[in-house]
Each structure stands twice: as structure tokens, then as C-alpha cells.
Amino acid sequence: MPKGKSGNEKPKKSAPKKAVEKTEKMEAASSAEQKVDPPKSSAKAKSEPGCDREQLDAQKLVAAGGEITYESDEYIELEDSRVFKMLQGMQLSPEEAREAAVRQRNLLIESWNTRDELYRELFGEPHHVTPGPYAPPPVLKLEDVILPEEEKERGETGDPGNPNLDEQHLNILVYAPDPTRPYWTYVTAGLSSPWLQDAPAEVTGFGCEIMIKAKEDMPWAPQILRTLAFYILNHAGTLSPGVRIDLNGPIIPGSNSKLSNIFIWYPDDAPDCWYYLPSGGFGLFIAIGITPDERQFAESIEEYGTWCIQQVLRQMGHDQVTDPYRGTVMEQEGIGLALLKTKSFADNFRENVAYGSESFES
Template sequence: MDDDTLLEHSWEVREESLYKQHFGDTGPGIHPLDMDLLHGVFQQEDIDPRWLHVGVFACPPHGERRHWVYVSSGLSNAWEGVHEDGDSGFGVELLLETRDEAPWALTTLRWFTAYQLLLCHSRMPGGPLAPWHRLKLGMPVDRADSELQAMVFIPSPHFPGPQQLPSGRFDFLQLLPLTLDEHAFGREHDFETVLAQLTAAGAAPVVDPERRGIALTP
């Protein structure tokens, strides 16, 4: 199978088989990255047209899953053929789970998908996002009055990997918004403890931007 055929076949397997198996309904279609985001927000002048095929699905509740899932598609595209390390493309897709349909979640995941794409192409300082990376957002995650103003990236609890495509494997890297106090606790102690205690309190991995901070203990 040549590289172009492998790319197209793996793309179809991801979106029409693997994603339907995991998420059921993937919504009316993909929300692709666009020039407004890549040029207007990230100030990119030289834009690879292939990047405009990367995007995000907004998956409504399906079956026993009563919450929304936002998931990227395209970061695992094997544009350059098969990798020796076994990864498909950049070996990752981003994911965010929310209690309700959330325009802010779509905006946030599209932004981080573009950011990851640029990191992987060395267009931004720093290495690609990976499990347990964290950062402050500088604003509420919902662009309103949420107390969640930081982010940690976690291995997806509901959709553990690796996921297998004909072109190689990838993992879901999940976004988990935090309060600034939770973020500070994680930096002082560890973010695995943060995730465990938020999960026990029903505050993770599905996100409610209206939740209050959770009192964490070492």
C-alpha cells in the first residue's frame, strides 16, 4: 500500500470506524482549523494547506454516555508515511469531555489542536503537549465566570490507548481544566493526585465549568 493510500485508508478507519465505535454519533461534521485561527490568532504566514483538514468533532450524548465529547481528528494523519517508532502522524489526538454542549469547549479544543500542530512543526516554542503538562490559561476556561483557569493534560481515563490505525498507533490526550488552587497543588505535589481526588469528587474527567474548587489533600 503506497503512502497516499495508507493515509486515506487510516483516515477513514479513524473517523468512520474507531470514532464511531468510541463516540457513536460524531455530530453533523468536523469543525476544521481555518485561516482565522492559524493566521489571525497564531500569526502564521506560511500555512501548510494540509493543516486545514485537521479539526474537531463535537459528539453529543450517545447510548449510555450522557455527556458531550469533543475530539480532534487529523493530528494522527500519517502525512509523511509510516514512522519507525510506530506512531501514526504525531501519535496523538486531543479530547475534552463536558457535562453539557459547550461552545467554549469546541473553541478551546480547536485552539489547542492548532497549538499542538504548530508545536509539532516547531512553529511555537516548546515541545509538543504530553501527559501531565500543565499551564495557566490567563482567563476562565468558558471565557465567562468559571473558576477553572488552568489546564492539565492527562491520559484519557474513558478512552485509554493506544488506539490502532493501519498507519500506526495514537493515544487520546485529554484536557482537564483546573482552578488555580488545584493547579498550584499539582505543582507542589503531583497531578496524578489531583486527578484521583477530582475523579473521586465527580469533578473529572467530565468537565463542568460552573463547579467550585475541590479541597485537595496530600
């Protein structure tokens, strides 16, 4: 089991670190089809039969990360963390549990502030936030910690699906168009929150935040992001570039929109795809709406299909903006040439990779 740093050195804090350069955008797309179910009331991941809930959550958290990578003034050895002890089957004393709860809240607050600073750097001031309020959780004092067994004694129960709980709040930040960004931008804030961590890890929270660009400010965009967020939370998973998802209906429920699928890719607005919070790293990705025949084209390419449909959308003037009322690009003038050029580029790229060529430029 990896250990954190020890000794008397106090590593310096840093502003949001833009680490890990964006990987080649022509990554092999995920071929597994995913379907998004309607969001459920619980905002927690499902537990498995016969497993202790907290221990299962701890296993999922460490499986997602495992190593301590972020340096802070209050450095916690992995062996001292609540997660590690639960994995080892150790019972925390009431004093240890209270200290872990305070550490978790402090990490949550620091990570919230760092992500907010990052979003302001990338997108500016939000036009509005839904739902409110949008603020870091309050500081938790040791004497104010109420342990689960104490809640039972008092007859109190926690609702894991309550979005107002400090450690579970998910916001969607909405940014208005400006001269350099002529579209509405919607970004989740909460999927990367360290809900289960009391120490830094390789990956924070569920390891991602998702955004959508739209021509107009309409309710469907935050609704889609909430659906994706609940999908991630309920299945204890994540979304990564290359994934294509069937929405099982129009992108605007009850409408005649031809967009009924989305794919996940790298947003042009974020210079890096991977960012760091005090609690660990997360990816900032974009969801883009497509029609069934556009998805069919992507799947016909085998590798690089998601990259290909993104390039076709660019060539046909849509870029990464989702317009629920647009028609399929497969009926636009000039689509034949766009498909041929894009597919040929992907085939050449695949061939150069197979032969290990270093002279090919993408």
C-alpha cells in the same frame, strides 16, 4: 537505520490495533509549565533559520518515530521513502516525487478510515462535526500530482494555513450524551494524520488526539481543542499525560469562569491509551479544566501530582467532566479528608516504588 520487511511475503492488514496496555496511571507528571499562546494562522510547524523546510519537517517526523511497524499490502522500505531520502540530502526525481505524493495520499486515506472506524467503536455516531466536511481526502492519481516547482511555474502558491487542504484538515467530532455517557464528548481528528509521511512509522503525525468532556454542548470546548491543536502544530510538539497547562485566562474567554488551567490525562472512555493506524501509533488523551489553586495542589505533590488532582476531582464528584462554571474543589465540604487520603496514597506509592516493593496494589 532500521529497515522494513523485505521478500515476497504480504503482511495482512488488520483493524485498529489496541496495542500497548495502559501504563500505570501514577506516572511522574511533567513538571515543566506550559503556556498556550493564541492560535496562529499557519497550521504548520515553525521552521528554524537556515534549514530547508521539507528537510526540517522530515527530521521532526523521523525523530518522533523512525521505525516501520505497521504491516500493509504495499510495504515501503524506509530507504525508499521520501523522508529518508530528504534526510540523506538526496534529491527526488520528478517521477519519484509524484510516486511519493500518491503513496502519501493513500496512506492518509487508509489512516483516516481506520481512525474513523476506531472512533465509531469507542464513541458511536457523532452528533455533529466542526468544521465540515468530515470525509477522507480524495484519491490522488499520479497524473494529477502537481509538484511545488510546477506550482511556481504556473504562478500558484499553497497556503499552509488553509484548513480546507486535503492533507491538513482538522475536525472536531461531537458526541451527544447517552445512558452510559451522560456528558458531551469532543474529540479531535487530524493531529494523528500522516501529513508528512509516505511510509508507516512508529508514531503517526503528531502522535496524539485530544478530547474534552462537558456537561453542556457549548462553543468553548471545541475552541479549547483547536487552541491546543494549533499549539501542537505551531510548535511541532505533542501533549502527553501529566502535562499541566496555563491558559492565560478563563477557559471561556471573557467569562468569570474560575477554570484557567488544564491538565492532560488518560480518558476513562478509551480502554487503551495507545492505538495504531496504518501510518503508526498515537495516544488518545483527555484535557480537563482546573482552577489555579487545584493546579497548585498538584504541583505541591512533586511526583504524581496530576494523578492526585484527578483523584481529588473524582472524590468530589467531578470525574473527568469539565464544568466551566463550577467553583474550586478546595472550598467544597469534605475536601480536607480527600486531599489527605490522596496525598497519603501517593506518598505510600512513592515509598513502595523506592523500596522496589512488588506487593503494593494501586
